[in-house]
Amino acid sequence: MEKAAAFGQDFLGDAQVRRHGSYEALLADPEVQAVYISTPHPMHGQWAVLAARAGKHILCEKPLTLNYANTMQVVEAARQHGVFLMEAFMYRCHPLMQKLVELIREKAIGDVRMIEATFGFRAGENLESRLFKNELGGGGILDVGCYPMSMARLVAGAAAGKDFLDPTEVKGCGVLHAKTGVDETTYAVLKFANGIVASVGTAIGSGMTNEVVILGTAGRLTLPWAWIPKEKDNKIILHENSKEPREILVDGIANVYTLEADVVADAVAAGRQEAASPAMSWNDTLGNMAALDKWRASIGLEYEAEKPEKMRLPIHGGPLRVQSVRGQPEMQYGQIAGVNKPVSRLVFGVDKVTLKTFPLAAAMMDDYFQRGGNAFDTAYIYGGGGCELALGQWVKNRRIREKVVVLGKGAHTPDCNPEALTRQLMESLDRLQTDYLDIYMMHRDNPDIPVGEFVDVLNLHLRKKHIRSFGGSNWSLARVDAFNRYAAKKGLRGFAAVSNNFSLAEMVDPVWGGCIAASDAKSRAWFTKTQMPLMAWSSQARGFFTDRSSPTNKSDAELVRCWYSKDNFARKKRAVKLAADKGVSPIVIALAYVLCQPFPTFPLIGPWNISETAASFEALKIQLTPDEVQWLNLEK
Secondary structure (H helix, E strand, O other): HHHHHHHHHHHHOOOOOOOOOHHHHHHHHHOOOOEOOOOOOOHHHHHHHHHHHHEEEEEEEOOOOOOOOHHHHHHHHHHHHHHOOOOOOOOHHHHHHHHHHHHHHEEEOOEEEEEEEEEEEEOOHHHHHHHHOOHHHOOHHHHHHHHHHHHHHHHHHHOOOOOOOOOOOEEEEEEEEEOOOOEEEEEEEEOOOOOOOEEEEEHHHHOOOEEEEEEEEEEEEEEOOOOOOOOOOOOEEEOOOOOOOOOEEOOOOOHHHHHHHHHHHHHHHOOOOOOOOOOOOHHHHHHOOOOHHHHHHHHHHOHHOHHHHHOOOOOOOOOOOOOOOOOOOOOOOOOOOOOOEEEEEOOOOOOOOOOOHHHHHHHHHHHHHOOOOOOEEOOHHHHHHHHHHHHHHHHHHHHHHHHHHHEEEEOOOOOOHHHHHHHHHHHHHHHHHOEOEEEEEEEEOOOOHHHHHHHHHHHHHOOOOOOOOOEOOOOOOHHHEEEEEEHHOOOOOOOOOOOEEOOOOOOOOOOOOOEEEEHHHHHHHHHHHHOEEEEOOOOOOHHHHOOOOOOEEEOHHHHHHHHHHHHHHHHHHHHHHHHHHOOOOOOHHHHHHHHHHOOOEEEEEEOOHHHHHHHHHHHHHHOOOOOHHHHHHOOO
């Protein structure tokens, strides 16, 4: 508080202004409308999320966070809490950028072919400076390399008639500091879908030209100093083929930071949550962070804060808790026999979760848990064990083992036998850093082994408390019946759940060998009669109900092989119509179909980003009638 008072006195004298001694106190002030976050990079994410939760509009310095994963979380927090959010690339708010976009779209230099942009300086050798500190997100890429990256994406987008364009390839080469490991000097080459190639460079170890050159089929444009535009006489030099270069001067009216503040104020006054291009929209920021991640990865730059063992807390810095919506979690719950916890109806599949991509994995699982999700599906074979290692590390970091339901699978062909089952189960428990699995599934069946041998070994692990319940994935229903009859005869436990494929689109050809679907009428009748819980994998038909599929689009060979059929496209057409009627997307209707069966279902979802998780949760709000369920499935 003393520092705040002194600062206010130095700059504002005796003016009556608010002074707060902590960020928490500032965010608690009901009369504060917006905050500007300019802490070191690693703190941006935490305070942006907390500001959003406090209902404050946000202007946050670049980079918005350390990585794409955390940026997703900040954007989602702004979306959920209805606040404005913009990454503070002030140069994007200057009329210079509007003029540049205009020249590109007018084809002043013909078709753009190449972009060259650099931003670098010599920072000296002060290892105590934030620029050299790994724990403060030091190095050139995040500090100023983000400028040329954002410029290249802006120009490539303008050439394509869009606000921005994300590169399809990012390949970097650079030098890391010998002591701190942050990047000193580095370049990246980008390739875009419209044929444009860009070279972007940054440095804290040496000065660079700090200019932008855009090469086209009819000339080139040069911006001698784009990164901090002036109030007057900013230059764009147009070199048309066979003509003398001419200077295009652009005035900024006011200081570039004033213009940036105006963009925020105008958007807030208009009730918008995002800025309009060329200022940074949310998707522009997300794309820029994804490209910066690829640049860093290509030169081997990892921050200590991103290592799995260091990521002990969620982005907001507090314990992981379910966030309620109007007093209730977004999730619905069901019961599985033997599991003494409610099981979330949507189950998070961790087959894409690894230690190597742990920041993204943690962000996704944090978001899912905060929405009320508590069930995680993994398997011994996923990622060669890496998926179990990552899930186990996350659960340990968050200290929530008794709050989650872990569904593990093992004994996959060709190791589908009681001996291999036991060995793999013990190894899975070790990887997951836990004493038990809430649900254990045999990943495949082996009809050559008498069903009683599987009954006996699973009940043995039940008695030893290695598992709380069990079932089978890709088991025929006849074998499930045989299993349960044998178990009942011997007074032992039978299947608590089955995990076969089930979706609105019927699987035409198995995704993998040994896969079994339960979408047919006979299987649905069996589940309705027995009320056996079905933990349905590929519940959304691997994207069939999105724009990825159409009778003429055959770019995804697996999608074509497994899901393309006349009946499935008829189902999709009906899902599109019902989605329009209910104001949601067709894939939400497809997932609601699985949720609204006359028997217990727990669909497995495999989102790639937080927006896909949010879309899946929309299905929980859709209550289809029995007639609508039958109509979608072509039964009416």
